[in-house]
Amino acid sequence: MIRDVSHADAAALAAIxxxxxxxxxxxxxxDALTEAAFVQRIDAVLDAGFPWLVLEEGGELLGYAYAARFKERVAYRYSVESTVYLKPGVTGGGRGTALYEALFARLQPLGIHAVIGGITLPNPASVALHEKLGMEQVAHFPEVGFKQGKWLDVGYWQLNFEST
Structure with a gap:
């Protein structure tokens, strides 16, 4: 079941x-996030008018997806950055696809034109997910992040919805 997030989900989602x-x-x-910090993030997304969805199976939260402002400048108001995370061990079963499809369906009526997803590279599974949904790679930034003792690349994938 995919549904809207609630504050009661914060601890489980923070754990993911x-x-x-x-x-x-x-x-x-x-740095790991506290439940309270995660509630603040949920509120920031919802207060901006964007969806935050969770995937629940058998009473257990298995993942989430949300959209947030891509950038703060007003000209970006029809563009969002999408995020999806699944509980470890439940990837590869179509759950990420289901979350993203539900998210995209919620974004279109909001007048969103561009959905942009950032991926730390290499990450073949995430690339496959984004491309399965019609997103195309539009940028590759080499060595822009440093974590776990190594330089990391980031790529951006984008999907534009049809204008209505």
């Missing part, structure tokens, strides 16, 4: 994200 902070280079954050 903190795994990626502490064990991977998928995010460039280095």
């Amino acid at each position: 994200y903190n795994h990626y902070i502490e064990n991977t280079v998928a995010t460039f954050e280095e």
Whole structure:
């Protein structure tokens, strides 16, 4: 079941994200987030009028996806950056696709034109997910992040919705 996020989800979602902070280079954050900090992030997304969705199966939260402002300048108001994370061990089963499809369906009626996803490279699974949904690579920045003792590349994938 994919549904809107609630504050009650914050601890479980922070646990998912903190795994990626502490064990991977998928995010460039280095300090784990508290439940309270995660609630603040949820509120920032919702207060901006964007969707934050969670995937729940059998009462367990397995992942989330949300959209946030791509940049603050007013001319970017029809562009968002998308994010998706799944609980370790549940990737590869179509859950990320389902979350992104639901997110995209919620963004289009908001008048969003461009969805942009950033990926730490290399990450073949994330690249495959974004490209499966029609996103195309539009940028590659070599060695722009430093985490776990190494320089990391970042790529950006973009999908433009049809104008109505």
